[in-house]
Amino acid sequence: MINEVKEFDTKQWVKARASLDGNQSFLTWTGAIYAFVPNEKKRRLFKMAGMSVSRCIPNPDDTWEFTSRELTYYLDPDTGEILHKWENPWTGETLTVMHVANNPVEGHFKGTFPAQVNGGITTFVFDLFSTYPNPLAEEPKFAEYSPQPTYQAAELFKLTVPTQELLDPEVVSVSKMLISWDRIGPWVPWMKMGNRPGHLIYSANGLKVKDMTELPQVLQDEINTRVPLYKNAPKAPLDSDMTSWTYFKQNFDAYLAGERFPLPAAEE
Numbered sequence: 529m530i531n532e533v534k535e536f537d538t539k540q541w542v543k544a545r546a547s548l549d550g551n552q553s554f555l556t557w558t559g560a561i562y563a564f565v566p567n568e569k570k571r572r573l574f575k576m577a578g579m580s581v582s583r584c585i586p587n588p589d590d591t592w593e594f595t596s597r598e599l600t601y602y603l604d605p606d607t608g609e610i611l612h613k614w615e616n617p618w619t620g621e622t623l624t625v626m627h628v629a630n631n632p633v634e635g636h637f638k639g640t641f642p643a644q645v646n647g648g649i650t651t652f653v654f655d656l657f658s659t660y661p662n663p664l665a666e667e668p669k670f671a672e673y674s675p676q677p678t679y680q681a682a683e684l685f686k687l688t689v690p691t692q693e694l695l696d697p698e699v700v701s702v703s704k705m706l707i708s709w710d711r712i713g714p715w716v717p718w719m720k721m722g723n724r725p726g727h728l729i730y731s732a733n734g735l736k737v738k739d740m741t742e743l744p745q746v747l748q749d750e751i752n753t754r755v756p757l758y759k760n761a762p763k764a765p766l767d768s769d770m771t772s773w774t775y776f777k778q779n780f781d782a783y784l785a786g787e788r789f790p791l792p793a794a795e796e
Contacts, residue, residue, distance in 0.1 A: 530646060531644045531645075531646060532644070532645045532646075533642050533643070533644055533645070534642070534643060534645050534650075535640040535641070535642055535643075536640060536641050536642075536643055536650075536652075536694065537640055537641075538590065538591065538592055538637050538638055538639065538640070538641070539590075539592075540641070540694050540695075541637060541641040541652070542584045542592050542637060543693075543694070543699060543700055543701050543702055544652065544687060544689045544694060544702050544705060545582070545584070545594070545687070545705075546582050546583060546584040546594070546701065547583075547584065547700055547701035548584070548586075548700040548701065549700045549701070550583065550584070550585060551583070551701070552581050552582065552583045552760060552761040553581070553582055553583070553701060553736060553761075554579060554580070554581050554736065554737045554738070554739060554740060554742070554743065555579065555580045555582070555705075555707060555734060555735070555736050555737070556577075556578065556579045556580075556734050556735065556737055556742070556743050556744060556747065557576075557577070557578050557579075557600075557707060557709060557732040557733060557734030558575070558576065558577050558578075558732060558733070558734065558744065559575070559576055559709070559730065559731050559732025559733060560572055560574065560575055560576065560605070560730075560731055560732075561573050561574040561575075561576055561602070561728055561729070561730050561731075562728070562729045562730075562731070563726055563727075563728065563729075564712075564726055564727045564728070564729050565724075565725060565726035566725050566726065568726075571617070572605050573605065573728075574602040574603055574604075574605055574611070575602075575603040575604065575605055575608050576600055576601060576602060576603060576730070576732065577600070577601050577603060577744045577746055577747055578598065578599055578600030578601065578628065578732070578734075578747075579598065579599050579600075579743050579744075579747050579751075579758070580596050580597070580598040580633070581596060581597055581598075581740075581758060581759070581760060581761045582594060582595065582596035582597075582761050583595055583596070583761040583762065583763070584637070585764065585765065590638075591636060591637060591638040592636070592637040592638070593634070593635075593636060593637075593765045594634060594635040594636070594637055595632050595633075595634045595761060595762045595764070595765045595766060596632060596633045596634070596761055596762075597630065597631045597632055597633070597757065597758050597760075597761060597762070598628065598630045598631075598633055598758075599627065599628060599629055599630075599747065599750070599751075599755070599758055599790065600627065600628035601627045601628075601746065601747070601750070602614070602625050602627055603746075608746075610627075610746060610750070611625045612624070612625055612788055612789075613625065614719075616719060616720065616721075618721070618724060619720070619721075621720060623718060623719065623720055624718065624783050624786050624787070624789070625718060625789065626716075626717075626718040626772070626775070626776060626779070626783055626789045626790075627789050627790050628772055628775075628790075629755065629758075629770075629775060629789070629790035629791075629793070630769075630770040630771060630772070630775065631757065631758075631770050631793070632762055632765075632766045632768060632769065632770060633769060633770065634765055634766065634767070634768070634769055645691060647691070648690060648691055648692065649688055649689070649690065649691060650688070650689055650690075650691045650694055651686055651687065651688045651689075652685075652686070652687045652688075652689075653685070653686050654683075654684075654685040654686075654687075655682070655684050655685075656682065656683045656684075656685070657680075657681075657682050658679065658680065658681050658682075658683070659678060659679070659680045660678070660679055661677065661678060661679070662674060662676055662677055662678055662679045662773065663679075663773050663774055663777055664717060664773055664776070664777055665677045665678075669780070670717065670777070670780075671722070672720055672722050673717040673718070673720050673721075673722070673776070674714070674715075674717040674773065674776075675722060675723055676714065676723070679714065679773065680713075680714070681711065681712060681713030681714065682711065682712045682713070683709065683710070683711045683713075684708075684709070684710040684711070685707065685708070685709055686707070686708040686709075687705055687706070687707050687708075688705065688706045688707075688708075689702045689704065689705045689706075690702060690703070690704055702736070704735070704736065705735060705736035706733070706734075706735050707732075707733060707734045707735060707736075708732075708733050709730070709731075709732045709733070709734070710729070710730060710731050710732070711728075711729070711730035712727055712728070712729055712730075713727060713728055713730075714727060714728070715727075715728060716728065716772050716776075717772070717773060717776040718776060718783060740759060750790075754790070754792050754793075755790055755792065755793045756793070756794060756795035757793035757794060757795055757796060758793070759795055760795070760796065779791060
């Protein structure tokens with residue numbers, strides 16, 4: 529049967545996303561970011577390259593804690609080089625680029641997870657819609673950057689794995705996982721778009737890799753020289769979550785000073 533929907537338990541999802549043995553797992557993705565503005569043609573603003581290093585930790589009640597660190601770099605749309613400054617095409621202002629450096633990103637896995645089974649492959653589909661108060665909205669100093677009272681975005685994930693490995697109780701981490709990720713969200717604060725209409729559309733794909741040496745070279749170089757913290761996932765949940773909005777708020781003075789992002793982060 530094509531696209532037969534089956535339920536998978538938490539352990540099966542954990543070995544797809546990470547690993548059952550507590551070892552860390554790496555994902556990487558590449559793609560493009562577009563501006564979607566009413567009455568304007570498509571504009572590709574950036575290429576991107578990103579990674580996540582994660583760990584799943586079991587609880588006595590058969591639930592699992594997920595903890596991770598992730599990076600995404602905004603790259604020149606033509607050359608693919610890391611951007612440190614960006615000229616806003618709507619305002620003409622040259623701005624400091626604040627790359628994504630989320631430490632940590634966490635979650636709690638429980639219950640069952642539906643997926644589409646097509647013979648030898650199984651695809652988990654997650655259409656996630658987030659709406660919550662914008663952490664920057666109440667402070668006047670952020671009015672030019674992100675004044676909207678509500679943060680609202682959609683992230684659409686598809687994760688495809690070998691069915692046989694998913695069902696095999698001897699496998700602790702699937703050897704292959706392909707990822708498709710699309711995101712529709714507001715202008716990120718560092719772009720200094722204020723209340724200008726429009727959204728960002730992210731389109732990316734990627735895969736699980738065996739270790740850091742299989743990440744794109746641009747990410748390996750950055751991690752080895754500037755942010756070695758991202759060599760490893762946290763050993764235990766940190767009970768918090770970092771987003772681009774909270775990172776911007778936390779490092780606003782460094783952004784105004786024109787410092788290079790992400791800020792250096794030493795290995796634990």
